[in-house]
Amino acid sequence: LHHLEFDPKNGHILYAVGTNGIYKSADIGEREMGTVWRSIGGETPIASEHVFAVDVNASPARLYLLTRHGFFSKNENEPEWIAHPQATRIRGFSTVDSIGGAPLWLRIDGHSGRIFRAVEVSQRNFSGPFISVSDDSGETWSPILRALKPLVDWSLGTLEGNPMTDAEIRQLADVRR
Numbered sequence: 001l002h003h004l005e006f007d008p009k010n011g012h013i014l015y016a017v018g019t020n021g022i023y024k025s026a027d028i029g030e031r032e033m034g035t036v037w038r039s040i041g042g043e044t045p046i047a048s049e050h051v052f053a054v055d056v057n058a059s060p061a062r063l064y065l066l067t068r069h070g071f072f073s074k075n076e077n078e079p080e081w082i083a084h085p086q087a088t089r090i091r092g093f094s095t096v097d098s099i100g101g102a103p104l105w106l107r108i109d110g111h112s113g114r115i116f117r118a119v120e121v122s123q124r125n126f127s128g129p130f131i132s133v134s135d136d137s138g139e140t141w142s143p144i145l146r147a148l149k150p151l152v153d154w155s156l157g158t159l160e161g162n163p164m165t166d167a168e169i170r171q172l173a174d175v176r177r
Helices: 147-157 166-174
Strands: 003-007 010-018 023-025 051-054 060-066 070-075 102-108 115-122 126-135
Touching: 010 051, 023 051, 051 102, 060 102, 060 115
Parallel strands: none
Antiparallel strands: 003 010, 010 023, 051 060, 060 070, 102 115, 115 126
């Protein structure tokens, strides 16, 4: 079990987020809250490492799933997970790993639509956790370290305006050291 969340609008509803999914328990007058649990996550769309989160402030509750292969969401009463668009390289010839590594955790901020995610990155020049934030319920993501955003934009081919020089790229890459 990763954490428990009470529904802020109904203190008789409790959500549990764990490694196997998201569960809901409701006290319907029989003192069952916390003793009887119902899975509301359903089947995960991809069998790989994954983490879950629930936004209890949404009505109905909004569920999120992060895997190495994508980011998914659904309302608690919907049967299927919906895949969010994956990032693709605009310049060049290949797509990029939209998640960037193995999922570590996923958290809801409480502000409408703000989600934080952490993934374990193992690349040639950098190994460790990488944290990003979405302010639009997972449609787009930005690095937490705003100084690295131009480098991420450059690597995805989405940098607007003048291309970055080699010196600027090296300077931004050194921020993380």
